[in-house]
Structure formats: C-alpha cells, structure tokens
Amino acid sequence: MFDLPIEGPALFSIPFGDIVDYASPYTLILFLFAALFTALAILSRPEQHADIIFGEDGVYTGRxxxxxxxxQRFMAIACGLAAMGATVSGDxxxxxxxxxxxxxxxxxxxxxxxxxxxLNAAFEYxxxxxxxxxxxxxxxxIVAAxxxxxxxWELAGGAIAVPFVAKAFLVLGVMGEGMAPFYVAKAEITRAQGAPYILMIHVSSLLIFLRIIEIIITI
Amino acid sequence: MIGEIMAGDHYLPGIAIICVAIVILMTTFFREYDDLHRLILTGCSEVVALCIIAFLATDLAEALILPGLVVSLAELVALSEIYINKEGLGLVPAPDRTIEVFSSAPPIIAAILVIYGIVLSGFTGGAVAGVGLLFYYLCLDHKERFALLETVSGYAWVLWVFAFFIFMMLPAYWFFAVMMAGSAIFVKVTIKLALIGTMKPDQLLEETDHV
Amino acid sequence: MREREIREGHGSMVSRISRFISDFDNLVPAYALMIACVALIGLLTLPLLTYEPDQIYPKTLNPSSPLNPYDRGGAPFTAAEVHAQYPENAPYIGYVTGYLTPLSRFFAATTQYMGTTIVAHPGGIIDEILYYTRGLDTIVETSILFVAFAVASFLYRRREE
Structure with missing residues (x-):
C-alpha cells in the first residue's frame, strides 16, 4: 500500500511503526543536499578569519x-541530521x-x-x-483533529481535505523555526565566526522550507 | 455522573477560544520590548501550543503533548542561558545560602524523593527523583559532578535509541524494550533536572565572603 | 536613523519591507503579527473546520475500571485492541498496552483510582504509542533535550570561566 504516488513516484519507504518515511525524487534530492552539507561540516576545517585594523597595515588571523x-561542529552535525530526518519524514x-x-x-x-x-540576535531568533x-x-x-x-500517505491525493488554517499554520511555523524568509535579518548571524558551520543554518532552513511547501501541496 | 461526552463535542468552541488567546498573546509581543518579560511570555505561548494539541482529545493527543512539552522546556532552558549570557548576569553574587537547614535537609529529602521516584518510575518518577537531586545539588557544593551526569545521560539516550531499534527490528522482544525504554526515560529525566541543580555559581562561598 | 531613511530613500515596497526586517528588533513583532493574522483567519473560517469522528487511538472512558482514563483492556502478555495507523507495521501491537508491572497490578487490585495516580510504570497505552508505534518522535524529542542541554551547559561553562 506504500507505493501510491505522492508528488512523484515514491522511490522507497521505510516503516517505523506509524511513521512511514519515504523518498520521492524531490525529497531524495533534498535529503542528499542535507547529507552533503553534513559531510562537509564533519570533514572541513574551520575558517580562520582575518581581523583588519583600521588606520594601520596590520592584519591578524583570528583563531x-x-x-x-x-x-559549533557538533551543533552543525546535529542540525544536518535533523534536516535529513525532516526531508524524508512521512508524518x-x-x-x-x-x-x-x-x-x-x-x-x-x-x-x-x-x-x-x-548573542542579542540569537536571543531574538x-x-x-x-x-x-x-x-x-x-x-x-488541527490536521489530526x-x-x-x-x-x-493517507492525506496525499486530495481525498481528504486539510483546512487552510492548518496549512497556513504549518508554513508559518516552519518559517519561524527556520527563519526562511528572514534571510535579510540573518546578516547578523554571519557576524558569528566559523564559516562552514554557519552555512548549515542557511542550508537547513532552506531545505525544511522547501519540504513544507512540498507537504502542503501534497496534502 | 457526567453524561456521555464524545471526543470532539467541544472542538470548535475550543479552537475559537484558542484563536482569541493567540491574538491576545501576539499583541503582547507587539507591545513588550523587555527581554525578560518576553522570555516569560514565550512560556505562555508553549501553553497555548499544548492546548491546541490537547483539544484532539484522544490517546494520541496525550502522546503528542509529551514531546511538545519536552521540546518547549528544552528550548526555554537554552534560551534562558542565552539571556543570562547576553546580559552578562554571571557575575552577580549568589545569595547567601548558608542556612543550617540547607546543609542538613538535602540528603534526607533527596533520598526520600529519589526512592519515591524509583517506585513511580517512568517519566513522572524521573521528574520526582530529579527534583530531589536538583534540591540536593542546589544546596550542597558539588563541582565535578557536571561531566559525570552528562555522560550518564548520554548513555541513557543510547539505551533509549537501542530500545527503539529492538521495537522496530525484533518486536518479539517488546517486553525487554519496554523495560529498557522505561528505565532510560527515568534516568534521563532525573539527570536533566539534576543538571539544572548544578548550574549555579561555583564559588559560592568566596563570593559571599566578598559581599 | 532618520538620516539613513532619507538617504536610503523611500524606495520600492520591497526595499522598505526588507529594511524593516533587517533590524532584528523588529523580527518578533513582525512574526507575531503574521501569526495573529492567521489566527484571525482561523477564527473567521471556523465553521469550515469539522472534527473527524474516526480518530486513531480513540479515548474510551470506563469509570468502573481502576485504570480509568487509561484502561484499554488486555491482560499482561496478551494483546489489547489498539486502533493504530498502520497495524501491519507493528506485529506485536497491543502487548505493551496490556502489560502492567506487578506493582501496578497490586495497586489496581487494591485501590479504585490507580489510573489517576502518577504511578508511571512501563506499560499501558501511552507507552505503546510513545515507545512503539510513534517511537521515532520520542527519539527525536530526547535528542532535542540532549541538544538543548548541550547548548545550556556550554554557555554556562563559558560564563564560569
């Protein structure tokens, strides 16, 4: 019963009791992206930023x-794993x-x-x-009720109508968690040091936002 | 006696009230700019989120509330620590807690609560035993326990994941997995609460001397 | 602030919005406004919502049972009837629901109000859902707890130094 089309042919499904994860071509690409950036976070060496002193020629390498x-590396890896889980979740x-x-x-x-x-910015986020x-x-x-x-799997195909409010709430929630449309505001984040790990914030929020769009179109 | 109440009889009025509550709560975020007050208001918003789940009124709702509650508590702990860090509040001298009760009572009360927690077991048992340990660590000075507690909690987490895989792959051994998950949740909740107890200024005595 | 506004100008709507949310102090009010709007829409479209009577894991109350709010039938080591989403994925469904530890069984035989106590021995419907059929949720939940305490203890230790 887990071979019906979701938003493309479902490639495979992994049942965990009531939660049946699946991969379609779309979600598989998202998953691979998350996996790639997790691997980068594990393998890459952190940046060493340069501090330039105004009025002089001095350039210091900050460690x-x-x-x-x-x-930061631990958090970035955890973030990547969570994004991987979110992209293939079937519940x-x-x-x-x-x-x-x-x-x-x-x-x-x-x-x-x-x-x-x-830290001020982190508190606001x-x-x-x-x-x-x-x-x-x-x-x-609200979807469950x-x-x-x-x-x-049950909701796919439009046989069951999901109310608009529930969909709007879901999108808003993902926007808040991933801060997806607030990229402008994220300029503050990039002041934080540690290049390969900071990147993970942007990647993961983009991925979960793409996934929720897929979900609300499917259900 | 209460008459026959079906689940969902009061679903729409409930959602209406929740919607009004959300609007009121969001208005406060619009008007409040004090960071500490907003931190407390986010606690209120978690209650609203749990209420929406509770209106589902099935066993599933209860099983969904538990993760929701834990997630909100966890985020609140992390956020409070960010708040303390960004305000630089760490240097505030700790209040003088050299009261005699605080040196004699903790072992007794902690022991009672931990034993009672073991009898209760599971999530609630973990919470009860954790409160006992929290009190113990708050009152007495134990410096090197932090890393140890974290390690034990890590093992409890692994135990839990292991129990989950038994459920998924060898469901015939469900009894073993239930016991494993039950004891892991007990240990985990206990230790998380105890960790909060250890999060206090270390140099308690020196600082009170300065004051 | 005033100067900047004049200099960067009264540009298009997009640049004004983008400037507004680029100040992270405005982030929370902006987001709160969006949620309030959707909640108002929810209030207006309330009649369109209907509660689906056919729920998974329905709650049944049996006031004469000592396990009252949580009594789903079943004896230890026999399967109880549980309405899960995909029963075929859980071959041993109902066994956890039916199980009671000896201590819980003692309480259930002694008092009428076992279900209302906070005794949370392994077994019962909630454990069935939390550990077995929706076990993945619980795994992620504990991981979140783990991560949150890692953040808190990292910041705490840095403050101590």
Missing part, C-alpha cells in the same frame, strides 16, 4: 578557540519535531559566539523559534 569550534508531527530540532540547533550555532551583538511552536504543533494538531490522521 576560534577549541571548545567553541568543537561545539506531519514527526516532521514538526525534526523542524524544531533544526531551529534549536541553529540557535545553538549562533549562540556559540561570544560576541554580545551576535530564539524567541521567534519558541513562538513558532504555536503554529507548528498547532497546525499538526479534522482528518483523523497524521500520515502524509
């Missing part, structure tokens, strides 16, 4: 201290939980910086992430 570096609530893990690890990556200004739990989990709960199921 990020060891514990911060390790912590709406499961997707929501993976998404909130992405949000939390993003906050972790930003907060590892000791800069007061960056953290507040948005926590407010986003209302639309995210609320949307999933009005359709009687959370499985994307």
């Amino acid at each position: 990020i201290p060891g514990p911060e570096n390790r912590f 709406i609530f499961n997707f929501c939980i993976f998404t909130s893990m992405v949000g939390l690890t993003c906050i972790g990556i930003v907060a590892s910086s000791g800069n007061r200004h960056v 953290g507040i948005v992430t926590m407010i986003a739990m209302i639309p995210l989990f609320g949307g999933a709960a 009005t359709t009687g199921t959370l499985s994307i």
Whole structure:
C-alpha cells in the first residue's frame, strides 16, 4: 500500500511503526543536499578569519578557540541530521519535531559566539523559534483533529481535505523555526565566526522550507 | 455522573477560544520590548501550543503533548542561558545560602524523593527523583559532578535509541524494550533536572565572603 | 536613523519591507503579527473546520475500571485492541498496552483510582504509542533535550570561566 504516488513516484519507504518515511525524487534530492552539507561540516576545517585594523597595515588571523569550534561542529552535525530526518519524514508531527530540532540547533550555532551583538540576535531568533511552536504543533494538531490522521500517505491525493488554517499554520511555523524568509535579518548571524558551520543554518532552513511547501501541496 | 461526552463535542468552541488567546498573546509581543518579560511570555505561548494539541482529545493527543512539552522546556532552558549570557548576569553574587537547614535537609529529602521516584518510575518518577537531586545539588557544593551526569545521560539516550531499534527490528522482544525504554526515560529525566541543580555559581562561598 | 531613511530613500515596497526586517528588533513583532493574522483567519473560517469522528487511538472512558482514563483492556502478555495507523507495521501491537508491572497490578487490585495516580510504570497505552508505534518522535524529542542541554551547559561553562 506504500507505493501510491505522492508528488512523484515514491522511490522507497521505510516503516517505523506509524511513521512511514519515504523518498520521492524531490525529497531524495533534498535529503542528499542535507547529507552533503553534513559531510562537509564533519570533514572541513574551520575558517580562520582575518581581523583588519583600521588606520594601520596590520592584519591578524583570528583563531576560534577549541571548545567553541568543537561545539559549533557538533551543533552543525546535529542540525544536518535533523534536516535529513525532516526531508524524508512521512508524518506531519514527526516532521514538526525534526523542524524544531533544526531551529534549536541553529540557535545553538549562533549562540556559540561570544560576541554580545551576535548573542542579542540569537536571543531574538530564539524567541521567534519558541513562538513558532504555536503554529507548528498547532497546525499538526488541527490536521489530526479534522482528518483523523497524521500520515502524509493517507492525506496525499486530495481525498481528504486539510483546512487552510492548518496549512497556513504549518508554513508559518516552519518559517519561524527556520527563519526562511528572514534571510535579510540573518546578516547578523554571519557576524558569528566559523564559516562552514554557519552555512548549515542557511542550508537547513532552506531545505525544511522547501519540504513544507512540498507537504502542503501534497496534502 | 457526567453524561456521555464524545471526543470532539467541544472542538470548535475550543479552537475559537484558542484563536482569541493567540491574538491576545501576539499583541503582547507587539507591545513588550523587555527581554525578560518576553522570555516569560514565550512560556505562555508553549501553553497555548499544548492546548491546541490537547483539544484532539484522544490517546494520541496525550502522546503528542509529551514531546511538545519536552521540546518547549528544552528550548526555554537554552534560551534562558542565552539571556543570562547576553546580559552578562554571571557575575552577580549568589545569595547567601548558608542556612543550617540547607546543609542538613538535602540528603534526607533527596533520598526520600529519589526512592519515591524509583517506585513511580517512568517519566513522572524521573521528574520526582530529579527534583530531589536538583534540591540536593542546589544546596550542597558539588563541582565535578557536571561531566559525570552528562555522560550518564548520554548513555541513557543510547539505551533509549537501542530500545527503539529492538521495537522496530525484533518486536518479539517488546517486553525487554519496554523495560529498557522505561528505565532510560527515568534516568534521563532525573539527570536533566539534576543538571539544572548544578548550574549555579561555583564559588559560592568566596563570593559571599566578598559581599 | 532618520538620516539613513532619507538617504536610503523611500524606495520600492520591497526595499522598505526588507529594511524593516533587517533590524532584528523588529523580527518578533513582525512574526507575531503574521501569526495573529492567521489566527484571525482561523477564527473567521471556523465553521469550515469539522472534527473527524474516526480518530486513531480513540479515548474510551470506563469509570468502573481502576485504570480509568487509561484502561484499554488486555491482560499482561496478551494483546489489547489498539486502533493504530498502520497495524501491519507493528506485529506485536497491543502487548505493551496490556502489560502492567506487578506493582501496578497490586495497586489496581487494591485501590479504585490507580489510573489517576502518577504511578508511571512501563506499560499501558501511552507507552505503546510513545515507545512503539510513534517511537521515532520520542527519539527525536530526547535528542532535542540532549541538544538543548548541550547548548545550556556550554554557555554556562563559558560564563564560569
């Protein structure tokens, strides 16, 4: 029964009890992207940023201290794994939980910086992430209450109507967790040091946003 | 006696009230610019999120509330720590807690709560035992416990994942997996609460001397 | 601030919006406004929502049972009836629901209100859902707890130094 078309032919499905993960060509590409960037976070060496002193010729190479570096790497890998889970999840609530893990690890990556200004930004993003739990989990709960199921397999194909509010809530929730349309605001994040790991924030939020668009079109 | 109440009888009024609550809550975020107050308001927003799930009114809802609750608590802990960091509050001297009760009571109360927690077991048992340990670590000075507690909690997490894979791959051994997951959740919740207890200024005595 | 606005100008709508959200102090109010709008839409389209009576894991109440809110039938080591999403993915479904530890069984035989206590021994419907049929949710949830405490303890230790 797990071979019906989702938004393309389903390539394969992995059942975990009620939660049946699946891969379609679209989600498989997203998954591979997440896997690629996770591998980059594991393998790459961190950047060494240059501090230029104004008025002089001096250029210093800044080194990020060891514990911060390790912590950022751990957070980036966790973020990548959560994004991988979110891209192939076949259950709406499961997707929501993976998404909130992405949000939390993003906050972790930003907060590892000791800069007061960056910490201020991290706090604002953290507040948005926590407010986003209302639309995210609320949307999933409204889907469950009005359709009687959370499985994307059951909801696919348009046989069961999912209310507009639930879809809007889900999109808003993912926007809050991944801050996807707030890229402009993310300029503050890039002041945080640690290039390959900072990249993970952008990649993961883009991936979960693409995935939620796929989900609301499918259901 | 209560008459026959079907699940979902009051679903629409409930959602209506929740929608109004969301609008009120969001208005406060519009008006409040104090960081600490906004941090507390996010706690309120978690309650609203859990309420929407609760209106589902099935066993599934209860099983979804638990992850929702844990996720919101976890984010609140992380966010509070960011708040303390960004405000630079770490240097505030700790209040003088050299009261005699705080040196004699913790072992007794902690022991009672931990034993009671073991009897309860599971999530609630972990919470009860964790409160006991939290109290213990808050009152007494234990410096090197932090890393140890973190390690044990890591092992509990691995145990849980292992139990999940038993459920998925060898479902015939479900009993073993239930016991494993049950004890892992107990250990994990206990230790997470105990960790909060250890998060206090280390140099308690020196700092109070300065004051 | 005033000067900048004049200099960067009264550009198109997009550049004004982009400038507004580029200040992260405006982020929370902007997001709160969006949620409030959707909640209002939800309030207006409320009649379109209907509660689906055919739910998975339905809740049944049996006030005469000592396990009242959680009694789903089944004896230890026999399967109880559980309405899961995909029963075929869980061959041993219902066994966890039916199981009670000896201590819980003692309480259930002694008192009428076992179900209302906070005794949370392994077994029962919630454990069936949390550990077995929706076990992946719980795995991710504990991972989130793990990550959040890693963030908190990292920041805490850095502050201590």
